[in-house]
Amino acid sequence: MDMRARPYRSVLYIPGSKDRALDKARNLPIDAIIFDLEDAVAIDEKPNARATLTAALAQGGYGQRMRIVRINGLDTEWGEADAKAANDMDCDAVLLPKVETTAQLDALAALTDKPLWAMMETPRGMLNAAAIAAHPKLAGMVMGTNDLAKELQCRFRADRLPLATSLGLCLLAAKAEGTIIVDGVYNAFKDEDGLRAECEQGRDMGFDGKTLIHPAQVEIANAAFAPSEDEVDLARRQIAAFEEAHAAGQGVAVVDGKIVENLHIVTAREILAKADAIASLNG
Ligand SMILES: CC(C)(COP(=O)(O)OP(=O)(O)OC[C@H]1O[C@@H](n2cnc3c(N)ncnc32)[C@H](O)[C@@H]1OP(=O)(O)O)[C@@H](O)C(=O)NCCC(=O)NCCSC(=O)C[C@H](O)C(=O)O
Ligand SMILES: [Mg+2]
Numbered sequence: 660m661d662m663r664a665r666p667y668r669s670v671l672y673i674p675g676s677k678d679r680a681l682d683k684a685r686n687l688p689i690d691a692i693i694f695d696l697e698d699a700v701a702i703d704e705k706p707n708a709r710a711t712l713t714a715a716l717a718q719g720g721y722g723q724r725m726r727i728v729r730i731n732g733l734d735t736e737w738g739e740a741d742a743k744a745a746n747d748m749d750c751d752a753v754l755l756p757k758v759e760t761t762a763q764l765d766a767l768a769a770l771t772d773k774p775l776w777a778m779m780e781t782p783r784g785m786l787n788a789a790a791i792a793a794h795p796k797l798a799g800m801v802m803g804t805n806d807l808a809k810e811l812q813c814r815f816r817a818d819r820l821p822l823a824t825s826l827g828l829c830l831l832a833a834k835a836e837g838t839i840i841v842d843g844v845y846n847a848f849k850d851e852d853g854l855r856a857e858c859e860q861g862r863d864m865g866f867d868g869k870t871l872i873h874p875a876q877v878e879i880a881n882a883a884f885a886p887s888e889d890e891v892d893l894a895r896r897q898i899a900a901f902e903e904a905h906a907a908g909q910g911v912a913v914v915d916g917k918i919v920e921n922l923h924i925v926t927a928r929e930i931l932a933k934a935d936a937i938a939s940l941n942g
Contacts, residue, residue, distance in 0.1 A: 664932035729778070801870055844869075
């Protein structure tokens with residue numbers, strides 16, 4: 660699989676304390692998993708969750724799904740032990756909550772050799788997004804829209820207007836560095852239409868995928884963040900038309916009444932690479 664095209668359509672949070680959910684994820688068609696030791700785990704369960712998760716990851720069975728462990732903040736009583744334990748777990752990355760400065764990432768990097776991911780979910784984190792995205796160990800960003808709404812004291816709206824500046828700042832930061840960025844969760848996990856609309860909005864904005872809290876959300880996110888059949892068909896026709904124009908000594912082709920230049924071909928090839936990567940996951 661072309662790693663730059665690796666899909667992150669569906670990124671499911673799983674409480675690290677819940678054996679049944681940890682097992683169920685082995686058979687869900689998700690692109691990535693966030694094994695959570697932070698907010699999904701009750702305080703009394705924190706040390707047990709670390710042990711439960713270590714055992715689940717050692718047992719394996721998660722296939723090609725990207726395995727990300729979300730630890731507690733390093734300013735909590737559990738954070739350092741989580742980070743050290745995650746370093747020894749069979750996982751692909753460590754996710755730090757409430758990242759506000761590159762110094763926090765430096766502190767985590769001193770405890771683990773794994774690639775780092777950052778939860779973007781505080782006003783100060785938004786203002787420092789560019790520096791956080793540029794950290795040499797950073798491999799991905801996750802919007803934490805629940806914490807963000809709490810800190811901004813904003814209201815939840817279907818159009819997410821109060822979050823637009825924050826989403827945009829983090830997207831700019833991630834895209835400037837070529838870093839993966841996935842959108843926040845949709846809390847009403849039984850509301851399919853609401854989830855679909857929010858996924859479409861996130862896809863339109865340029866997010867790579869959506870974080871999810873329940874298996875019932877997976878299919879909708881996978882569909883929204885995959886290239887559609889129409890997009891794949893158009894990409895193929897654009898490439899063919901452009902190559903023909905190029906062979907004839909022209910720099911521009913026309914497809915469906917719209918110009919196609921070299922830059923559109925870059926996007927077209929990315930769409931085909933993403934579709935191939937998804938097909939190889941399914942195959
Ligand atoms: C929301 C839930 C508490 C609902 O759980 P439950 O009542 O068990 O749901 P169901 O009975 O409908 O479950 C059906 C089966 O699916 C399994 N299940 C449920 N959720 C998950 C999951 N996340 N991953 C894997 N499997 C899951 C159940 O075990 C049932 O299985 P079976 O019995 O075999 O049929 C629950 O969904 C849940 O806990 N979700 C995760 C919540 C969570 O992770 N929250 C923290 C992340 S959100 C966040 O913090 C974002 C960010 O930081 C921010 O600030 O925004
Ligand atoms: Mg949060």
